[in-house]
Amino acid sequence: MSLDNQSIESLCEEISRNTQKVANYLRTRGLPFPSFNIDAPNDSGIRPEETEIQQARLKVIDDTLQLRNLMLGPRDFLQSTMVNFKGPQSSAA
16 A cells, blocks of 8 residues: 555546556457456456556556545554454354
8 A cells, every 4th residue: 555645536536547448458358347247257357468457457456445545544444454454253251
């Protein structure tokens, strides 16, 4: 996660711009769009040598995580991190 002071609006614009690059790539090649449908492919469908598109995809993933964390705010972000770190709580009898 980047520690810069990127605004939520600029993050949204960057997410949109990079998502459009990925969508155009998939559309022009007749590849399926990401989905959790039963018949969805197991991977992104982007070839490894397509570095610009791979970078756009990874940037979307990073930026959406950063946007999520900013929207949570410090307290909720730390609480969500602790829940994920601790894992499920077991009860002692």
